[in-house]
Amino acid sequence: MAPRLLRVSLRCGFALFVLVLFQTNALDVEVKDDDNVTCLFAQWKMNISIKYETEGNEYKNVAFMLPTEVRYDGSTCGNETYGPILALEFEEGHSWVISFTKTSNTYQGIISFTYNTNDTKLFPDAKRKGPITIAVKYPVQPVKLYTVFSCHDMESVESDNITQEIWNVTLQTFLEDGSLSSKKTICDIDTMPTTTTTTTTTSTTTTTQVTTNTTTVPTTTTVTFPPLPTLQPIERPATGSYSLTNNTVVCLLATMALQLNISQKVPLVINYNPNTTVASGSCGSSVSVLTLTDGSCRVEFVFAVKNTSAETFFLREVNITIIESRNATLSAANRSLNYWEASLGSSYMCQKEETLIVTPGYKMNIFDLKIQPFDVKDNQYAAAEDCSPDVDNFFVPIVVGAALAGLILLVLMAYFFGRKTRHYVGYEQF
Ligand SMILES: *[C@@H]1O[C@H](CO)[C@@H](O)[C@H](O)[C@H]1NC(C)=O
Ligand SMILES: *[C@@H]1O[C@H](CO)[C@@H](O)[C@H](O)[C@H]1NC(C)=O
Ligand SMILES: *[C@@H]1O[C@H](CO)[C@@H](O)[C@H](O)[C@H]1NC(C)=O
Ligand SMILES: *[C@@H]1O[C@H](CO)[C@@H](O)[C@H](O)[C@H]1NC(C)=O
Ligand SMILES: *[C@@H]1O[C@H](CO)[C@@H](O)[C@H](O)[C@H]1NC(C)=O
Ligand SMILES: *[C@@H]1O[C@H](CO)[C@@H](O)[C@H](O)[C@H]1NC(C)=O
Ligand SMILES: *[C@@H]1O[C@H](CO)[C@@H](O)[C@H](O)[C@H]1NC(C)=O
Ligand SMILES: *[C@@H]1O[C@H](CO)[C@@H](O)[C@H](O)[C@H]1NC(C)=O
Numbered sequence: 001m002a003p004r005l006l007r008v009s010l011r012c013g014f015a016l017f018v019l020v021l022f023q024t025n026a027l028d029v030e031v032k033d034d035d036n037v038t039c040l041f042a043q044w045k046m047n048i049s050i051k052y053e054t055e056g057n058e059y060k061n062v063a064f065m066l067p068t069e070v071r072y073d074g075s076t077c078g079n080e081t082y083g084p085i086l087a088l089e090f091e092e093g094h095s096w097v098i099s100f101t102k103t104s105n106t107y108q109g110i111i112s113f114t115y116n117t118n119d120t121k122l123f124p125d126a127k128r129k130g131p132i133t134i135a136v137k138y139p140v141q142p143v144k145l146y147t148v149f150s151c152h153d154m155e156s157v158e159s160d161n162i163t164q165e166i167w168n169v170t171l172q173t174f175l176e177d178g179s180l181s182s183k184k185t186i187c188d189i190d191t192m193p194t195t196t197t198t199t200t201t202t203s204t205t206t207t208t209q210v211t212t213n214t215t216t217v218p219t220t221t222t223v224t225f226p227p228l229p230t231l232q233p234i235e236r237p238a239t240g241s242y243s244l245t246n247n248t249v250v251c252l253l254a255t256m257a258l259q260l261n262i263s264q265k266v267p268l269v270i271n272y273n274p275n276t277t278v279a280s281g282s283c284g285s286s287v288s289v290l291t292l293t294d295g296s297c298r299v300e301f302v303f304a305v306k307n308t309s310a311e312t313f314f315l316r317e318v319n320i321t322i323i324e325s326r327n328a329t330l331s332a333a334n335r336s337l338n339y340w341e342a343s344l345g346s347s348y349m350c351q352k353e354e355t356l357i358v359t360p361g362y363k364m365n366i367f368d369l370k371i372q373p374f375d376v377k378d379n380q381y382a383a384a385e386d387c388s389p390d391v392d393n394f395f396v397p398i399v400v401g402a403a404l405a406g407l408i409l410l411v412l413m414a415y416f417f418g419r420k421t422r423h424y425v426g427y428e429q430f
């Protein structure tokens with residue numbers, strides 16, 4: 001019951017530890033960090049039934065609910081390699097542990113259940129004595145990130161000789177800002193009409209139908225592994241505006257929405273939050289540096305003036321550093337980039353989403369970009385050069401073409417009008 005502490009982080013700037021709340025009968029648990037931010041929320045009801053072999057070489061079923069006395073040692077909010085873990089230990093040597101992992105779009109748990117047939121209360125006549133562990137995925141399909149998994153109907157999750165009947169589930173992990181999402185992922189059996197369920201069960205084969213009826217509770221739905229759901233993209237980051245000053249005079253302006261996409265170890269997509277992002281750096285005449293720090297995430301942008309006859313600036317270097325714990329840092333830098341080139345004295349703008357590859361494993365998605373690293377005057381952006389080629393390449397020829405057409409028309413009119421006039425004048429003369 002005592003809070004268990006563990007320092008780790010899956011987001012910018014949060015050291016995590018765990019506080020477990022407990023209710024009897026059903027599982028009702030929140031795992032929190034030291035800022036009282038929830039990283040795992042689980043509410044569900046569960047019966048477990050175990051088939052075991054007796055000394056008399058028979059098979060017996062024992063079914064039970066989770067007892068009221070449960071220890072939570074080993075529950076954590078996880079770290080960069082491992083996601084949150086909810087661990088329950090009860091009675092003599094039994095444990096039920098669900099550990100979560102995420103991809104860039106989904107999360108899913110693996111239940112690892114260990115039962116100890118030395119427990120004579122549950123297994124008075126077991127032939128084999130000792131701990132047995134089974135593992136099974138739950139929820140059976142990955143759940144879309146930033147949604148609450150909800151499943152009211154009973155699911156029978158089976159593995160080897162264990163049946164876990166799980167129902168009335170509300171579950172979310174990898175929460176945003178510790179709050180449950182308003183969006184839900186409803187399990188398939190809840191959305192399936194009852195008639196469909198019956199047909200699918202019977203349509204498999206008649207023999208399975210018979211064995212199912214004799215060995216398990218007839219009212220439950222046995223869940224097979226359905227195809228993966230279609231996934232929705234991760235939320236867009238919010239746009240922030242940043243500036244640097246040199247003796248109280250603004251010398252660099254930047255506006256952007258920034259998302260890091262790191263596929264170094266586990267895939268990690270981090271949205272910068274402008275509300276908690278701090279800009280620092282320096283302005284120079286040939287090199288300017290902008291560092292955006294959001295908690296433990298740091299991105300350094302180095303802009304330089306190009307050494308060519310045309311005076312332009314460009315993004316030459318990027319250094320991404322994410323401090324995950326005291327001795328776990330993700331970092332990558334590239335000092336020979338060539339992005340965002342524009343004339344000195346102007347700003348660079350890009351409305352569309354851009355992906356900047358820093359190194360193969362470290363990418364940045366940038367939205368709503370406007371940047372001016374040199375020659376800022378009066379705290380304002382100078383005229384922008386746009387990344388979109390549509391504007392520059394089509395606008396100019398159209399204007400030039402229209403002007404040319406007008407000119408030709410004028411010349412023709414002048415020619416005919418002039419000829420007529422001259423003719424008339426000539427006629428008068430003679
Ligand atoms: C977390 O919340 C609990 C109960 O609401 C409170 O007692 C505790 O002081 C809080 N801890 C922090 C670090 O805010
Ligand atoms: C769960 O197990 C308890 C005790 O074995 C039993 O009374 C109850 O009916 C079971 N619930 C369901 C939904 O199977
Ligand atoms: C992450 O957690 C796992 C399991 O709790 C542990 O073995 C590992 O050392 C941790 N890694 C870091 C970098 O803290
Ligand atoms: C499951 O039960 C079968 C007999 O039905 C037995 O042979 C097998 O060893 C059991 N498996 C485990 C993991 O206990
Ligand atoms: C499951 O939840 C529903 C709605 O919240 C409730 O009506 C029902 O009684 C619950 N079932 C059980 C077995 O607790
Ligand atoms: C992150 O990078 C991976 C690997 O290149 C890619 O599959 C994924 O779509 C990217 N995610 C985002 C949100 O850009
Ligand atoms: C930033 O703060 C504003 C105002 O407090 C709020 O409306 C907005 O949702 C916050 N943005 C993020 C990404 O948290
Ligand atoms: C710029 O280019 C010229 C000629 O190519 C060279 O002499 C000069 O050292 C270069 N300056 C810098 C700062 O690289």
Ligand SMILES: *[C@@H]1O[C@H](CO)[C@@H](O)[C@H](O)[C@H]1NC(C)=O
Nearest residue numbers: 079080081325326327328329
């Ligand atoms: C982190 O450092 C501590 C000691 O400073 C060490 O005991 C621990 O193993 C390190 N963890 C990792 C994942 O390197």
Ligand SMILES: *[C@@H]1O[C@H](CO)[C@@H](O)[C@H](O)[C@H]1NC(C)=O
Nearest residue numbers: 300319320321331332333334
């Ligand atoms: C990137 O920044 C980090 C943190 O300031 C620093 O330790 C590291 O040396 C930098 N990497 C490069 C290649 O400059």
Ligand SMILES: *[C@@H]1O[C@H](CO)[C@@H](O)[C@H](O)[C@H]1NC(C)=O
Nearest residue numbers: 334335336337338358359360
């Ligand atoms: C740095 O970026 C350049 C240009 O995009 C690329 O060719 C180079 O491979 C990158 N370096 C590293 C270390 O990824």
